[in-house]
Amino acid sequence: MVESPCRTIAEIATHCRGRFAGTAQEATQPIRTVSTLLDATADDVSWIMDPKFASDMRQSKAAAIIGKESLLGNHPRGIFVEDPSLAVAQVLELFWTPPHTPAAGVHPSAVVDPSVVLGRNVSVGALTVIGPDSRIDDDTIVHEGVSIGAGVHIGRGCTLYDRCVIYDRCTIGNQVILHAGVVIGADGFGYIFREGRHRRIPHIGTVIIEDDVEIGANACVDRAKIGATVIGRGTKIDNMVQVAHNVRIGPLCAIAAQVGLAGSVRIGSGVLVGGQAGVADGITIGDAARIGAQCGVIRGNVQPGAILFGTPAGKSTEVFRLEARIRKLPKLFDEVAELARRMAKLEAATHHSEHG
Numbered sequence: 001m002v003e004s005p006c007r008t009i010a011e012i013a014t015h016c017r018g019r020f021a022g023t024a025q026e027a028t029q030p031i032r033t034v035s036t037l038l039d040a041t042a043d044d045v046s047w048i049m050d051p052k053f054a055s056d057m058r059q060s061k062a063a064a065i066i067g068k069e070s071l072l073g074n075h076p077r078g079i080f081v082e083d084p085s086l087a088v089a090q091v092l093e094l095f096w097t098p099p100h101t102p103a104a105g106v107h108p109s110a111v112v113d114p115s116v117v118l119g120r121n122v123s124v125g126a127l128t129v130i131g132p133d134s135r136i137d138d139d140t141i142v143h144e145g146v147s148i149g150a151g152v153h154i155g156r157g158c159t160l161y162d163r164c165v166i167y168d169r170c171t172i173g174n175q176v177i178l179h180a181g182v183v184i185g186a187d188g189f190g191y192i193f194r195e196g197r198h199r200r201i202p203h204i205g206t207v208i209i210e211d212d213v214e215i216g217a218n219a220c221v222d223r224a225k226i227g228a229t230v231i232g233r234g235t236k237i238d239n240m241v242q243v244a245h246n247v248r249i250g251p252l253c254a255i256a257a258q259v260g261l262a263g264s265v266r267i268g269s270g271v272l273v274g275g276q277a278g279v280a281d282g283i284t285i286g287d288a289a290r291i292g293a294q295c296g297v298i299r300g301n302v303q304p305g306a307i308l309f310g311t312p313a314g315k316s317t318e319v320f321r322l323e324a325r326i327r328k329l330p331k332l333f334d335e336v337a338e339l340a341r342r343m344a345k346l347e348a349a350t351h352h353s354e355h356g
Contacts, residue, residue: 006030007094009064009079012045015094016087018066018079026077029063033095034088037062045091048072049084066091101141101159102126119156131168149185155211167223173211179239181218184209188222188229188245188263201225203245210234216241216257225263232269244281256293268304 010027013020020027035044037053040062047066048057057065057075064077066087072078081087102125106112110128119138124130128142131150136142140158147165148154154166155174164178167185178184190201205224209231215221216239221229224246231237232251242260243249249261250269259273262281267273271285274293279285283297286304291297296311 005095006032009045012064012091012094013079016066016079016081016090018081018087020064021072021074021076021078021080022064031063034091035062037065045079047084047088047091102143107144113150125162137174143180161217167207170207170209170223172209173213173233175212176209177214179215179217179219182215183220185223186220188225190225190245190263205229205246207231210251213237219243222247238275250287 007030008027009020009022009029009031012031013027030043031045032043035041035046037046037048037056037060040046040060042061042063044062045064045066046060046062048071049067051071062077064079065072065075066079066081067084068082069078069080072080102123104121104123106118106124107126107128109126110124110130112124112130113132113134115132116130117135118124119136119140121139122136123141125142125144125146127144128146128148130148131152133150134148134152136154137156139156140154142148142160143162145163146160149166149168149170151169152166152172154160154172155176157174158172158176160178161180163181165183166172170185172184185207187203190203191198192201193199203223203225205227207221207223207229209221210233212234213231213236215237218239219237219241221231221243222245223229227246229243229246230248231243232249232253234251235249235253235255237243237255238257238259240258241255244261244263244265246264247261247267249255249267250271252269253267253271253273255273256275258276260278261267262279264282265279266284268285268287268289270288271291273291274295276293277291277295278297279291280298283301285291285297285302286306288305289302290307291302292309294311295308297308298312302308
């Protein structure tokens, strides 16, 4: 088992551009790992970003705690930073243990067509299959059991984890990470119902994954019917996301787990899509829009910068106002019922006095 190296508090503070509140002697203490406030022991470092965890901070046994000075106050073990989120990411890099990778070269059990072109320092793991006329550029790592079809181009510095499948004629850019079980280039869900059966529509297009994209485990990006399905530069896609045929996702988007994007959806730059959201076919989502978790975007295009929630999706202020009113319905129902009873009594009393 490979263990992460220990780091001193001073090394950690320097790496995240922080200032340690303790003494120089305390700053020499070795740190074993990064832990949450309540799980941390006396040789761990932790962090705080939200005032609601102030009580956890007071109870924490961590050797040092990363956070803003305004939140840490006069904490004797504080590491004061301007950007806690970035600082924690930087500290996690110090303790990160790289995954095992296959050695450079082609594993004896791999099946690589003679026409394949491999760049320098390429690793091809056990039981991987690479089809004819494909090309893999320098420093790319292909883990075990990966299937790469014919005419595929994979750029430099990529990592393809176990059992990824890249269908024929797809293009993967540079510095792309595909996690285990990702499928790129399967046919889109295209059928027409004729003569009592679903007639399959051939998909003759391709998939283009641009540079610095990361796609989570078991996500699928379907082949275009014609043209290309495109994932833009720097976009990050979580596990189990479905990207249908002819979808175009712009650069620097972040798409959370279990999102479903139907055919020909267009997503601009810097869009955030929450988990389990769904977007109906042909809809365009403008730059920097925010689509909330479990949101259903089923009609109308989304304007740039919009913030949507609910199903059918609506502006956040409208949806929250409606939700607040819906929550009041049980009380309102009881009040109406009580008013109806009072009205009935008044009517009965008036009827009695008129005929008494």
